[in-house]
Amino acid sequence: MSLRRLWFDTVLYNVESLDLLFKVVGVERCLFGSDKPANGSVLDPETSRALNDIKPLVEALDWLTPSNQAAVYEGNARQLFSRLTTTDQPATSGTTNARSRTLPT
């Protein structure tokens, strides 16, 4: 049975491991996760960022396209969690999502 039958979160705190995960199991099987707040919330003394601040790591992988990123951040999860009922539309890069449009301005 292929690995791609499973889904994976992105709770890895270094860019090399994330890179390997995306390449081995496929971007389309990965769901953004940070494990925040937990042990990984400790600040990295070199960067002063929390170790479980995962989004900059994803963004550091320059081979990921904007639609790859959107899939990891939101699209894959929406596909997987079919019971999630919301009026929100999947966010795409550069557009505003439905929730923010309904907020008072």
Place this chain on the structure above:
Amino acid sequence: MRGHVLAAAALGPFRQGKAGDAERLQMRALALWRKLGNHYELARSLSQLGNLYRHTARSAEAYRCFEEGIRLSEEGEFRLIEGLNRIGLAETMYDDERSTEALVQAGRALDGVERLGYALGLAWAKRAVGLMHYELGARPLARRLLEESLKEARRADGQGWWLAASLACVAQLDIHDHRFDRGRTLLREALELSITLGDQRMIVRSLERLAYLATERRLFRRAVRLVDAARSLRTAAGLPRVPVESKALKRWLEPAELSLDPAVRELERCVKELGFIGCKINPDPGEGGLQTPSMGDEHWYPLYEKMVELDVPALVHGGPFRFSREPELGYFITEEAVAAWGLLRSRVFRDFSDLKIIIGHGGGYVPYQVGRGRAFRLNERRRDPASSCST
């Protein structure tokens, strides 16, 4: 003469698990010996009745029987009968967690019986004392006593009952020491003997010990079948559900107790009533104790069925771990990877094509070790071309 018949007749129902009938017969024998003033037989009947009470969790009555039996034996210098009563007393104390007093009593009994050199008495005494030492952690001493007890029982026991009991004890020891083959051979011999003797209690206990053995060998389905068989026999024979003397049995039954029913009910409640859209699975509710089946095992199927029915995904995420060697960092990751391999090497995704499983922490070590996983699967397919695994 009538007393002998009554006392002997009481053993039958006792061994078939009919404690009430055994008690009535034994009481009649006791009354007869009292009337006749035969203190030797009276003390012997008291030890039998005391054991009957002990096995049915009536320790106050058991103490009374054994204490009177000891007093009468001391007066009449019936050394063997004194030993039998003392061991009964020691075992009752042990059940009541009075271990120190129990060992003193048992030691005195063993000394007395050893001086007599009577093999059957020795088998009994050594078995009782060996078991206590074993449970109290003195394993080498326990092993020596129990092996000797088995030898004495083989030498002496024409009926086979004590032999069966000793076989079961040594087998238990072997299982704990991971000498599984010898343990199984001894248990099978004990089971055959018990069947020949028609001793329901011993049959049930042999089955339970075989179940325990299967658990230790991680043959969970076999263990559950054996536990079920033992339970139905227990019910049919009217035996107490968990015998007084076996605290360990509860642990043995754990695999059968790892029921998913409560989880399945809770999942349904959370999704239907509280609006949950997913769930989390701890892949090792045995918390490192080795008794949890792989996530590829049918043990998990009731949960998978409910997940598919409700259309909710599960995140596989490690849970508590009962050992301190590595509580969280490596354990979580390892359990999650073990769960993933267990699923991928099984029929689960064929049987549940819509099942949605997320492996936490980036899949544990799975992506890093994918080459090894592939080699394993190719080898499996080479050995068994019909294997359900593909790469």
